[in-house]
Amino acid sequence: MTTTSGFLLDQVMVTRGETRLLDTITAHLPGGHCTAVVGPSGAGKSTLxxxxNRLDDPSSGRILLDGIPITELDVLDLRRRVGLVAQQPVLLTDRVAEDLRVGRSELGDHGIRELLQRVGLPVEFVQRRTSELSGGEAQRVCLARALAVEPEVLLLDEPTSALDGVSSGVIVEAARDHVAAGGTVVLVSHDLAVVRGIADTVLVLDHGHLIAHGHPDEIDYLEAGR
Incomplete structure (x- = not known):
């Protein structure tokens, strides 16, 4: 792996009015690994x-993907390469199968069943109405929808917050499988057990400042169990 693989944040700052959400963040999020972003509520994790994938842009500084500033990439292509699964799931169609085809219209029933299995949902969900799903089920459908377009990078914002322990384990395995296949995962989570179990690199944010960055064994925040 070269230092240009993955994301590089170079003096990234985000301000909203008088509030500085991120303050001159410089960090490397290596490709082919899982990077976890942790810290207290309001630290700037979801903003980062x-x-x-350019749902927001920095007020100053720059972000590079594999050595190329992401502002030079077509934004739709970028979002196919870098898929975001938000903390609050948003389903886009009336049925699960249709939702999984949103970014990949040619996806067949066999592919849909495989995706459902990857996120721990029964194959019978192919015909389920999205309005009938629980919060945790909707979260897993959103993950399956992101995986359907075979992104290079998965951005996961609190992916286990609405799930029980068994379902959380399924999400962790899906993230591990993505990395094992050569992909990259960037994970925001308050679940420090999940972070310790999956992350290769950890960033700790506090009030928009990067206060620690390294291997999980080097991060006091994880040991404190906060």
Missing amino acids: LRLL
Whole structure:
């Protein structure tokens, strides 16, 4: 792996009015690994995640993907390469099968069943109405929809927050499988057990500042169990 693989944040700042959400963040999020972003509520974690596929843009500084500034990439192509699964699931169609085809219209029933299995949902969900899904089920459908377009990078914002322990384990395995296949995962989570179990690199944010960055074993925040 070269230092240009993955994301590089270079002096990234985000301000909203008088509030500084991120303050001159410089960090490397290596390709082919899982990077976890942790910290207290309001630290800027979700803001950072949204920058990586240009749902937001920094007020100053720059972000590079594989050595290329993401502002030079077509934004739709970027979002196919870098898929975001938000904390609050948003389903776009009336049925699960249709939702999984949103970004990949040619996806067949066999592919849909495989995706459902990857996120721990029964194959019978192919014909389920999205309005009938629980919050945790909707979260997993959104993950399956993101996986359907075979992104290079998965951005996961609190992916286990609405799930029980068994379902959380399914999400962790899906993330591990993505990395094992050569993909990249950037994970925002308050679940420090999940972070310790999956992350190769950890960033700790506090009030918009990057206060620690390294291997999970080097991060006091994880040991404190906050």
